Amino acid sequence: MLFKNLEEIAAYIVDDGKGILAADESNPTCSKRFESIGVASTEEKRRDYREMLFRSDGMRENIGGVILFDETIRQKAADGTPLRDVISNQGALFGIKVDQGVKPIDGCPGETVTVGLDGLDERLREYASMGAKFTKWRAVIKIGSATPSKNCIELNTKALAKYAALVQANGMVPIVEPEVLMEGGHTIDSCYDVSRQVLQALFEHLEDEDVNLKGSLLKPNMVTSGVDCSVQASVDEVAERTLTCLKTYVPAEVPGVCFLSGGQSDVAATAHLDAMNRIGGFSWKLSFSYGRALQSPALSAWGGRADNIRSAQDAFSHRAAMNRLAAFGKWSKELEAD
C-alpha cells in the first residue's frame, strides 16, 4: 500500500468503520493473560495465539491497523510467513508500541511517567524500514485521593508530544494514548475532571512540538466511573460525558479518536462506542483500539489448543464486527446473540 503522506495513513486506519487491534501486550502482560487460561507463555505460544488472531476472517472488513510488540514484528508464522505480511495480506497496516513502560516520579508517591525517549529515533528508523506505518505510546494517569499531581500530568503529556513529533519526523503516524485508569473508587465526575486536564495539557504540548494533528490518532480512555465506585454510570451517561469532554478539548483536525477499553467488559466497550456514534456531532472518526475487549472471548475459546482455533477466530471476528457496527452507531444488543 502506498501512501502520499501521514494524513492518508491515519485516514486509512479508521476508514469505513474500521478500528485497531491492540495486540502489543508486553511479554509480562501476555503471561498474565495466558495465566488466566492456564497456558504457559512461551515465544511459540504467543506467536500461535497472535497468528490465529491475524488470520481470522473478521480482520479484513473490520480492522485497519494492528499494534504489535517488538517480539511480534520480528516473528514468523508457523509456515514461515512474517506475521507482518499476514497482517498486510488482510488489508491492515501494522504499527509498533515504542514506549518502554513506566518509572516512578521523584516526589510524587504512587505516580509514574512513561519512558522510552532515549534512543527512540534509532528504533523508529528500524521500525519504519520494516514497514511499520504507525506507533503507539501509552501514558498512565492514576486517580487517587491526592492524585494525579500537576507534575505527573505535565511530565506524561510532554513526553507524549515529544514522542509524537519524533515519530512524524520518521514518516509514521503516532497514536497518542493518555490513559486515565479505571482502577479505583472515584466517581465519573472525577474521571471527567482528570481526563479534561490531561487532554488540555496534551494538546498544548502537541502544539508546542508542532505535531501535525491531521497525521496523528488519539487513543483516550472513556469517561467512566471507577471500577470500585458504588454508583456506576449508565451507558448513556458514559457516552454523554465522554463526548462532552472530547468535543471541548480535542481539535477537529484530529482524524480519528480510537478508544482503549481499559478493563471494560467486551460488550460494555461496544455499547459505549455505539451510544457515542448515535449521538454524533463531531468531525473525527470515533472508533476503537481495543486490546482486552477485542481479545477476551477469543482467548478463552482458544485455551492454548490448536483444535479450538476455529471457534476462537469466530469469537474474535464477532467482536471485531460488533465494534465496526458500533463505529457506525448501528450496533444493538440483539446482534450479540446472533
Ligand code: 13P
Ligand atoms: P485495552 O483495550 O485492553 O485497555 O488495551 C488497549 C491498549 O493498547 C492499552 O495500551
